[in-house]
Amino acid sequence: MSVSRRKLITTGLAATAGALGLGVAARLAQKYGLVPPDHGGFYGVGETLNYASQRLLTRHSLAREFSRSQISKPPFPNEIPPLNEEFKRLQAGKFADWRLTINGMVAHPASFSLDQLKSYPSQSQITMVQCEEGWSYIAEWIGVPLAHILQAVEVHPQARYVVYFSIDPEWWDSIDMADALHPQTFLTYGMNGDELPVGNGGPLRLRVPRQLGYKSVKFITHLTVTDNLKTFGKGLGSASPEGGYAWYAGI
Amino acid sequence: MGDSAYLPSAASAVPVAVPTATVPSRHSVLVRVTHWITTLCFFALLVSGAEIVVSHPRFYWGETGNDLTAPLFKLPIPASRNFVPSGYGYVLPDQNGWSRYLHFQTAWVLVFTGLLYLVSVWLNGHVRRDLLPNKADLSWRVFSKDVVSHLRFKRPTEADAWSYNLLQRLSYLFVIFVLFPFVVWTGLAMSPAFVSAVPAAVNVLGGQQSARTLHFFVSVALVLFLIVHVGMVWLAGFRSRMRAMITGKMITGKMLTGKIIAGRAATPRADTTEEGT
Numbered sequence: 001m002s003v004s005r006r007k008l009i010t011t012g013l014a015a016t017a018g019a020l021g022l023g024v025a026a027r028l029a030q031k032y033g034l035v036p037p038d039h040g041g042f043y044g045v046g047e048t049l050n051y052a053s054q055r056l057l058t059r060h061s062l063a064r065e066f067s068r069s070q071i072s073k074p075p076f077p078n079e080i081p082p083l084n085e086e087f088k089r090l091q092a093g094k095f096a097d098w099r100l101t102i103n104g105m106v107a108h109p110a111s112f113s114l115d116q117l118k119s120y121p122s123q124s125q126i127t128m129v130q131c132e133e134g135w136s137y138i139a140e141w142i143g144v145p146l147a148h149i150l151q152a153v154e155v156h157p158q159a160r161y162v163v164y165f166s167i168d169p170e171w172w173d174s175i176d177m178a179d180a181l182h183p184q185t186f187l188t189y190g191m192n193g194d195e196l197p198v199g200n201g202g203p204l205r206l207r208v209p210r211q212l213g214y215k216s217v218k219f220i221t222h223l224t225v226t227d228n229l230k231t232f233g234k235g236l237g238s239a240s241p242e243g244g245y246a247w248y249a250g251i
Numbered sequence: 252m253g254d255s256a257y258l259p260s261a262a263s264a265v266p267v268a269v270p271t272a273t274v275p276s277r278h279s280v281l282v283r284v285t286h287w288i289t290t291l292c293f294f295a296l297l298v299s300g301a302e303i304v305v306s307h308p309r310f311y312w313g314e315t316g317n318d319l320t321a322p323l324f325k326l327p328i329p330a331s332r333n334f335v336p337s338g339y340g341y342v343l344p345d346q347n348g349w350s351r352y353l354h355f356q357t358a359w360v361l362v363f364t365g366l367l368y369l370v371s372v373w374l375n376g377h378v379r380r381d382l383l384p385n386k387a388d389l390s391w392r393v394f395s396k397d398v399v400s401h402l403r404f405k406r407p408t409e410a411d412a413w414s415y416n417l418l419q420r421l422s423y424l425f426v427i428f429v430l431f432p433f434v435v436w437t438g439l440a441m442s443p444a445f446v447s448a449v450p451a452a453v454n455v456l457g458g459q460q461s462a463r464t465l466h467f468f469v470s471v472a473l474v475l476f477l478i479v480h481v482g483m484v485w486l487a488g489f490r491s492r493m494r495a496m497i498t499g500k501m502i503t504g505k506m507l508t509g510k511i512i513a514g515r516a517a518t519p520r521a522d523t524t525e526e527g528t
Contacts, residue, residue: 043356045356045359046355049359054444063447076318076319130441133335210444244348245351251355
């Protein structure tokens with residue numbers, strides 16, 4: 001009898017400590033921005049653990065870079081949705097009229113042509129695109145770090161996310177500031193020493209090499225800096241959770 | 252030798268009327284709870300893993316692989332994405348979204364359960380007492396005898412119900428300390444964020460696609476273990492072994508005839524040495 005009472009007490013204490021611990025963990029996670037926008041629902045706990053643990057582990061880590069000899073030949077253009085009329089019109093004009101607009105929590109909302117983006121010192125990285133399906137390829141990506149552009153438009157200090165939009169209205173996504181200011185997050189306009197092919201997201205693709213391929217949205221036309229993702233779409237952070245895929249795709 | 256396995260073994264049976272309440276638990280609460288959580292997790296991971304695989308049922312070695320590169324091998328099934336050259340004229344329904352959510356959430360449950368199990372069994376002596384083979388059993392003679400009796404589908408003796416035999420111990424150790432950690436490792440090695448922090452996790456495996464292929468192989472090995480494991484439980488007596496893993500109580504043939512099996516303490520690992528005498 002005394003054994004079972006002791007067991008009852010220790011079990012009760014452990015349960016209380018566990019519940020308190022979870023409560024404290026949830027508060028800390030909120031405070032340090034470790035809760036993803038798609039944290040609701042049955043899979044919310046797993047998603048939060050994925051995002052929180054990897055964000056703590058990878059705040060400053062660099063995606064693996066490869067040697068030139070490891071670049072995939074031939075380059076792999078995966079299937080893309082049908083291009084809309086607006087894209088075809090801009091393509092006919094060799095993308096001279098392509099614009100990247102930036103607004104939201106910035107001091108200087110701006111609009112950049114591709115040539116203006118190319119006037120910033122260009123950088124390159126040889127990194128892997130990894131699709132959630134399982135395939136992958138390595139390419140050299142040439143562009144300007146997103147951090148440089150965000151610096152140019154002067155992002156407000158309370159900004160928490162950068163939302164980015166494709167010319168395809170159904171395709172938009174967002175990343176936190178750790179990824180947005182990460183030195184390998186590029187606005188990419190070139191690949192393997194050439195223009196970025198349309199099949200790989202040309203003329204402008206946001207590369208987020210520490211996350212799966214679907215976070216590297218193709219045909220980028222617009223960025224918004226914000227501290228609240230609730231006002232975009234269904235409030236889940238990107239089109240991916242609306243289609244059943246996780247917002248955070250580092251795993 | 253074959254028949255004697257069905258006969259009562261003198262060394263392992265004590266024909267006294269011990270009250271059932273004092274019969275030691277065959278499996279501790281911790282082992283039983285973690286066993287069934289792991290079972291649930293395993294099936295969730297298997298189903299969701301299979302769903303993820305069908306979106307690209309081709310496997311590669313090295314860093315990269317895609318529709319334009321030669322696969323190491325491909326599964327003879329259609330894909331759930333229409334552009335994968337599967338050789339089939341139709342496309343399976345695409346279930347990748349919830350499969351990925353479920354796969355990772357379950358992986359967390361499995362890892363926490365596994366850590367709880369590992370720390371506990373290490374501290375409480377379960378590993379040393381029940382899983383590590385006895386020094387005396389670590390011989391080719393015992394090993395080959397065990398293999399032969401398994402191959403003959405010999406029913407385990409009463410003593411076997413209270414202790415694991417050599418092959419059993421070795422396979423449990425292999426699954427717990429090799430296959431499960433490796434399946435977690437190869438899974439993490441596919442995560443682009445994780446390997447940005449710990450690049451060695453994928454580099455020593457030979458690349459991201461190698462990690463994916465190894466993850467698949469380890470999963471197949473775990474499924475094979477599951478099949479053999481359930482087969483052996485069936486052979487040993489499905490009802491009694493299931494009851495033992497659910498309630499902790501072991502009911503054996505002798506209990507039904509009014510006799511009772513002595514606990515582990517009174518059974519000095521008669522499992523492999525006494526068998527067939």
